Amino acid sequence: MRPFQKEKIRIGLLGLGVVGSGTVSLLQRNRHAIERKIGLPIEVRRIAVRDKSRPRAVKVDAALLTENAYEVIDDPEIDIICELIGGVEPAREYVLRALQNGKQVVTANKEMIARVGHELMEEAARRNLDFQFEGSVAGGIPIIQPMKNSLAGNRIEEVIGIINGTTNYILTAMAEEKTDLSTALKEAQSLGYAEADPTSDIAGHDARYKIAILASIAFMSRVNVEDVYVEGIEHIEAADIAYAEELGYTIKLLGIARRVGEDRMQVRVHPTLLAKNHPLASVHDVYNAVFVRGDSVGDVMFYGRGAGSGPTGSAVVGDIIDTCRNLRFGATGRVGCTCFERRTILPIDEVDTRHYIRMVVHDRPGVLAAISKVFGDYDINIEAMIQKTIKGKQTDIVWVMHEAPCRAIREALEIIRHLPVVVEVSNWIRVEEWND
Amino acid sequence: MRPFQKEKIRIGLLGLGVVGSGTVSLLQRNRHAIERKIGLPIEVRRIAVRDKSRPRAVKVDAALLTENAYEVIDDPEIDIICELIGGVEPAREYVLRALQNGKQVVTANKEMIARVGHELMEEAARRNLDFQFEGSVAGGIPIIQPMKNSLAGNRIEEVIGIINGTTNYILTAMAEEKTDLSTALKEAQSLGYAEADPTSDIAGHDARYKIAILASIAFMSRVNVEDVYVEGIEHIEAADIAYAEELGYTIKLLGIARRVGEDRMQVRVHPTLLAKNHPLASVHDVYNAVFVRGDSVGDVMFYGRGAGSGPTGSAVVGDIIDTCRNLRFGATGRVGCTCFERRTILPIDEVDTRHYIRMVVHDRPGVLAAISKVFGDYDINIEAMIQKTIKGKQTDIVWVMHEAPCRAIREALEIIRHLPVVVEVSNWIRVEEWND
Numbered sequence: 001m002r003p004f005q006k007e008k009i010r011i012g013l014l015g016l017g018v019v020g021s022g023t024v025s026l027l028q029r030n031r032h033a034i035e036r037k038i039g040l041p042i043e044v045r046r047i048a049v050r051d052k053s054r055p056r057a058v059k060v061d062a063a064l065l066t067e068n069a070y071e072v073i074d075d076p077e078i079d080i081i082c083e084l085i086g087g088v089e090p091a092r093e094y095v096l097r098a099l100q101n102g103k104q105v106v107t108a109n110k111e112m113i114a115r116v117g118h119e120l121m122e123e124a125a126r127r128n129l130d131f132q133f134e135g136s137v138a139g140g141i142p143i144i145q146p147m148k149n150s151l152a153g154n155r156i157e158e159v160i161g162i163i164n165g166t167t168n169y170i171l172t173a174m175a176e177e178k179t180d181l182s183t184a185l186k187e188a189q190s191l192g193y194a195e196a197d198p199t200s201d202i203a204g205h206d207a208r209y210k211i212a213i214l215a216s217i218a219f220m221s222r223v224n225v226e227d228v229y230v231e232g233i234e235h236i237e238a239a240d241i242a243y244a245e246e247l248g249y250t251i252k253l254l255g256i257a258r259r260v261g262e263d264r265m266q267v268r269v270h271p272t273l274l275a276k277n278h279p280l281a282s283v284h285d286v287y288n289a290v291f292v293r294g295d296s297v298g299d300v301m302f303y304g305r306g307a308g309s310g311p312t313g314s315a316v317v318g319d320i321i322d323t324c325r326n327l328r329f330g331a332t333g334r335v336g337c338t339c340f341e342r343r344t345i346l347p348i349d350e351v352d353t354r355h356y357i358r359m360v361v362h363d364r365p366g367v368l369a370a371i372s373k374v375f376g377d378y379d380i381n382i383e384a385m386i387q388k389t390i391k392g393k394q395t396d397i398v399w400v401m402h403e404a405p406c407r408a409i410r411e412a413l414e415i416i417r418h419l420p421v422v423v424e425v426s427n428w429i430r431v432e433e434w435n436d
Numbered sequence: 437m438r439p440f441q442k443e444k445i446r447i448g449l450l451g452l453g454v455v456g457s458g459t460v461s462l463l464q465r466n467r468h469a470i471e472r473k474i475g476l477p478i479e480v481r482r483i484a485v486r487d488k489s490r491p492r493a494v495k496v497d498a499a500l501l502t503e504n505a506y507e508v509i510d511d512p513e514i515d516i517i518c519e520l521i522g523g524v525e526p527a528r529e530y531v532l533r534a535l536q537n538g539k540q541v542v543t544a545n546k547e548m549i550a551r552v553g554h555e556l557m558e559e560a561a562r563r564n565l566d567f568q569f570e571g572s573v574a575g576g577i578p579i580i581q582p583m584k585n586s587l588a589g590n591r592i593e594e595v596i597g598i599i600n601g602t603t604n605y606i607l608t609a610m611a612e613e614k615t616d617l618s619t620a621l622k623e624a625q626s627l628g629y630a631e632a633d634p635t636s637d638i639a640g641h642d643a644r645y646k647i648a649i650l651a652s653i654a655f656m657s658r659v660n661v662e663d664v665y666v667e668g669i670e671h672i673e674a675a676d677i678a679y680a681e682e683l684g685y686t687i688k689l690l691g692i693a694r695r696v697g698e699d700r701m702q703v704r705v706h707p708t709l710l711a712k713n714h715p716l717a718s719v720h721d722v723y724n725a726v727f728v729r730g731d732s733v734g735d736v737m738f739y740g741r742g743a744g745s746g747p748t749g750s751a752v753v754g755d756i757i758d759t760c761r762n763l764r765f766g767a768t769g770r771v772g773c774t775c776f777e778r779r780t781i782l783p784i785d786e787v788d789t790r791h792y793i794r795m796v797v798h799d800r801p802g803v804l805a806a807i808s809k810v811f812g813d814y815d816i817n818i819e820a821m822i823q824k825t826i827k828g829k830q831t832d833i834v835w836v837m838h839e840a841p842c843r844a845i846r847e848a849l850e851i852i853r854h855l856p857v858v859v860e861v862s863n864w865i866r867v868e869e870w871n872d
Binding site for chain 1: 582731751766770
């Protein structure tokens with residue numbers, strides 16, 4: 001490839017919503033410094049939007065707007081396409097065509113990267129093009145670039161993320177205000193931290209895309225997002241948060257990715273009792289953080305705002321700057337896909353972890369013996385137990401178990417659930433410690 | 437420049453101490469994955485050491501070692517020189533000669549970068565060479581590369597770092613074990629967290645180099661390290677930590693860099709009462725963290741181990757990988773020095789901040805009035821006050837002041853110190869809040 005021959009670098013945007021307007025606004029505001037860093041002028045040349053008449057959060061020349069995405073993708077003058085519309089289609093089709101047209105691509109589209117990113121990265125690699133997606137995970141927090149560059153010497157052992165701001169806000173509110181999930185959700189919605197339909201956040205799907213992307217980079221392997229175990233926070237009750245507190249834990253929705261042997265990995269999303277000494281435990285409200293353990297660097301954590309116009313715009317502009325530098329030096333495709341290995345995801349039943357179990361039992365002799373026997377039959381060791389009489393003849397029992405496979409817990413709880421002394425098994429939540 | 441023509445990339449090391457052995461060990465251990473990421477084989481070709489007969493923490497072929505640094509620097513086959521000996525001279529001379537020989541340079545030398553980095557960067561820029569120094573600040577934590585890349589679109593408003601592990605360990609121990617500084621220091625020394633002569637850490641000089649480097653990148657300006665105000669933790673007493681706790685703060689040695697107007701900046705190192713809700717407040721023991729506020733990204737924080745063989749080796753290898761990628765694509769010099777602006781450091785007297793003041797007074801009527809009058813005369817507003825009788829006729833008074841210039845506090849305390857009602861002004865510590 002040759003160094004860049006044109007007098008300026010031209011950028012086309014697909015989408016001018018929350019992320020698009022953050023991107024354009026930042027490029028406008030700090031243009032001078034950005035151009036000095038790149039060493040060439042930049043120009044936002046064309047922006048595709050669904051409806052030209054819609055009011056925008058950023059001031060742009062109306063002549064830049066088009067309702068036809070192909071007027072951006074096929075513009076021969078444009079060097080970099082920023083795909084900021086989200087979802088798999090038509091984003092995938094647009095990006096593929098942009099790459100086929102020889103354009104560099106920057107995107108913040110987690111679902112597209114998690115589902116079909118590999119196909120797009122292969123197309124980019126074939127053509128020595130940049131294809132960057134820092135904004136797809138954890139908003140403005142630098143995590144993809146640091147994993148691909150600064151930490152690239154490490155064998156990454158695990159990545160754990162608080163990568164959904166909505167659920168972190170809700171869980172923080174439930175803990176601090178001792179309120180229940182539906183109240184906290186309404187509060188989050190009124191503040192604009194949760195969508196009118198919050199399913200994708202609450203049920204963990206949003207976090208699932210993100211941990212799939214992080215695992216793929218960490219373990220240098222494709223990750224089939226459908227194989228990622230996902231469990232949302234719908235079943236978390238105020239009682240769980242109170243017991244967690246009493247036991248020295250905080251409840252967080254975590255994405256957990258862990259290297260397993262030579263050809264497997266854990267990749268999962270679920271609410272977790274997280275030990276209070278863990279660096280992630282003090283990440284509150286809408287903040288996100290990603291914790292990475294490398295064989296050389298040890299434990300590092302990246303913290304910041306995981307969503308929003310400014311933060312995600314910052315990530316997109318960071319990718320644009322990196323791409324511009326590569327363009328200028330004729331070095332696009334410099335850092336490509338690193339999925340050199342083939343790992344499969346361990347089914348959740350086979351995952352060894354610690355467990356929290358809350359149940360309601362009848363307050364009569366022999367209860368503990370009956371339940372403990374079932375745990376014992378499944379080789380499940382009890383680490384801690386709290387028993388509290390809640391009303392008349394019923395008692396809450398909370399257990400924390402040493403490491404055991406999820407299958408053992410699942411099967412033991414199936415039996416315990418049907419013991420005559422047991423009223424209900426109220427909740428089962430996995431537990432994470434920190435051993436630094 | 438042309439893409440790389442040779443069959444492999446050859447690396448020469450200056451120094452095989454703590455950082456050097458971490459670097460070599462990591463290159464050996466993860467060689468296969470590293471070479472796939474780079475796209476070319478790498479070879480450690482030569483290592484300069486002071487004493488070949490010394491035992492090493494890493495196994496290397498004895499034939500690689502030389503006691504003559506110039507056999508590494510002048511070896512025409514070597515592409516990248518890693519300077520890992522520390523100190524200004526002869527490191528500066530070696531690096532300059534390596535650059536003049538057309539070699540890429542990676543270093544972890546904070547003092548050299550802070551004092552003479554600019555001169556070396558100019559030499560690198562003239563020759564389109566890479567000159568990288570991620571390991572010079574905060575060990576393995578990615579901070580230089582993220583600021584130069586992912587966050588490059590932002591106008592950085594402030595950078596605050598816990599960037600010295602020794603003092604953070606000591607302050608954590610003082611707080612948790614309610615012990616005094618000398619006991620905590622001995623403990624740190626016995627664990628290898630403090631040197632036999634701990635002056636550079638305790639007095640803040642180590643942190644001063646690092647905040648100077650971070651400020652320079654954040655504000656795109658040279659920083660004269662001699663202008664950076666520095667105050668160590670020697671004067672922190674158990675009483676200060678206890679009062680801080682009572683007031684909702686934790687005491688940390690912070691490096692603080694803040695943008696001031698168009699051509700000035702604050703750059704300072706001193707113990708600080710840090711509000712407990714600040715993300716840096718939960719950074720304990722030898723861990724380091726750097727907090728960055730950008731105009732678009734908002735608040736981000738980078739956390740991890742700030743020193744040691746593995747962590748710093750991780751940073752050096754990350755820089756080596758980046759440099760190798762640039763070499764392969766003929767794109768060295770791709771990200772150069774960004775000191776496009778000229779800013780000077782605000783003298784500490786002119787810095788506006790909040791303040792904590794502890795004093796001992798005689799327990800008699802009119803004391804508060806006499807002292808408050810002096811503060812009032814200097815326009816210093818009191819936010820909080822604690823008064824505790826400590827022994828017989830003497831009383832501890834602790835004040836927290838709203839924002840005021842350091843000069844006003846200094847001058848007021850000069851007068852207060854000589855009031856007949858005052859036994860002593862025991863301590864004066866600056867205060868930082870977090871408004872997210």
